Amino acid sequence: MGIRARLAHIFGKLGIRVLRLLGRAATTAPGRVILAVDPGFISRVSGQVRHSRAVITGTNGKTTTAALLEGMMAGAGWKVVRNASGSNMAAGIATALVDHDAISGCDALVAEVDEAALAGVAAMVQPDLAVVTNFFRDQLDRYGELDRTVDLVRRGLERVRGTACLNADDPRVADLADSLPGEVDTVFFGLAGEASGGERDAVDPAAAGLDTQFCPRCGGRFTYEGRVFGHLGDYRCPDCGWRRPARHVVGRILDADGAGLLMAIDFPDGDSLVAKLGVPGAYNAYNAVGAAAAARAAGIDGPAIRAGLEAFTGAFGRMERLSLEDREVVLALSKNPVGFDQILRAVADDAGTGAVLVGINDGHADGRDISWLWDVDFEMLDAGEVPVVVSGTRAEDMAVRLKYGGLDLERLQIVGDLEGALERAVERSPRGARVYALLTYTAMLGLRERLERRGLVGEMWRG
Amino acid sequence: MRLRIGHMYPDLMNLYGDRGNVIALARRLQWRGIEAEIVGIAAGDAAALGDFDLLFMGGGQDREQAIVCRDLEARREDLRRAMEADVVLLAVCGGYQLLGHYYRMPDGREIPGLGILDLHTEAGPTRMIGNAACRSEYLPEPGTLVGFENHGGRTYLGPGCAPLATVLSGHGNNGEDGGEGAVYRNVFGTYLHGSLLPKNPHFADLLLGRALARRGAGTMGDPLDDSLEWRAHRVALGLAGVDGREA
Structure with missing residues (x-):
């Protein structure tokens, strides 16, 4: 390793230490x-990684999939470097490499990468x-339309060589x-519809308002044999006949x-495993099967x-649990409609829910446009009587959304400050019940930082 | 009294949470004890547009908008008759552009529109994105409209329609002439998302009032308690850098 990379490592290390002394997360x-x-720096250091350089991208599930893959590799005894904080552009990956001393060698790099940053990061990481x-x-205000993403x-x-899952x-x-x-192996993964607990009936995509309804090859409108959620499922194009490819790795929710x-x-080799996952929801089942497909491609065995x-x-802020005043x-x-809907479903289905906090910020990382709140089915909160506290820079917009969703205004309260809002939600919840805090990205960072200072959650750079 | 609201292409023109506008119209009728019937109008549906009191169309992705364009071609005369009969129409962003004469692509090609509003749109080199505020003479005090704009097209109005509002902050129709949106009879076009109507209750009521007046209903009854809506409106004004008092 050259003098320049060593120098960069030392500077980075120093920066991380100083920022953390100041109580900052120091991820970017x-x-x-x-x-x-x-x-x-990134290409030099990743060149030294012994076994695997993985990049994980897509709209939802990047952090959880990366964390699961890291856990599987760690289960095989590998030393893994991962950008654990969701800081998923080049600077976040460089920080992780220094923080985990990748310069002195590691077995794998697991990088979750922002869709728009993928080309740049992949050029440096040379993923296999x-x-x-x-x-x-x-975040249409950042990326434009889905086609562009x-x-x-x-x-x-x-830029990928090796395997794409x-x-x-x-x-x-x-x-x-x-x-x-041409030289890349493709591994298709997915969920079996039969036991997934999803919507199994044949579905008219028009009625469901799906994000993707049209065949990317010919523009025909898909029909579905079965759907897990959103536009994920067993699709087929009636015009050109293109359909879901045969899958190599398939998960089933038992x-x-x-x-x-x-x-x-x-x-694919007939091998199969059964495991308990400590996070709920079909979307997490997708994360699990995606991570398992990648781990298998990297040569990790079933037990690991x-x-x-x-x-x-639970990864940083993804159904992370903590205890506060007996709740x-x-x-x-x-952070987006389909993810929100999945979480609201889990909240509505949980008989132990005592209160809900919804924290909506409109920072750059959240997306400055909050129009998407109108695409979330907040109507799911209407049933029941649990109090709902709204907070964040767009608390008022969120309150209006709930009012028009039909929520009884007696249940609704606006508390601008996130920490104060959490305290209020906890107060209004019965003891022993669960308080769900549904937060956009910067709202999560902000609230978590306060909770860290009080020692209630672990430091997020340790993921 | 019962109003029929047609949501045009809810599956295709659904890009920026614009369905919140339809939710707002329906709720505000319901809170006044007026029945609302919401009908989704999909491509290929046999629907007589003149049978509706109020129509809404949002924006979509290019792929979806191309399908809508083809379908609207067949509805052109039906829609024109409905507009001349003063059916109320709100069109946002892509839907707004489709009502004009044409959309000129960067390569000079022109995609014909419906020609219901006397305006045309040209593709621009950059997207105009951000919180926006404007003031409209069509609205009661404070007259401000707030929302979020995100469009690459620049829209230029002809003499056959008037701007809906004057830009206080943001780009408006084209970033040049200070106009935002367009009005012709009971047809309203705008670039503002947000969703627009929930935090601009006076505009929602303007549309409902015109639809009810057309049916011979003189009054909308007691005003609703919109304190929450106005709080959100003021926050949005602040985000657009407009002081509520100066507006």
């Missing part, structure tokens, strides 16, 4: 310094493994297979409750994959 800023000192989770509409990812995947149940993801470089899932995963799944308790607080990152 040190990376900028590192890359200023050595623009080639990629996972694409799904494409939903998210798909194109950005397509360009990024051109694609969610076959999402037509836009599955369609990427055809534009992969049992589900508010706290987690029991699932089976089948691999299972250990990784069972050790997982269990569940932090759930909620």
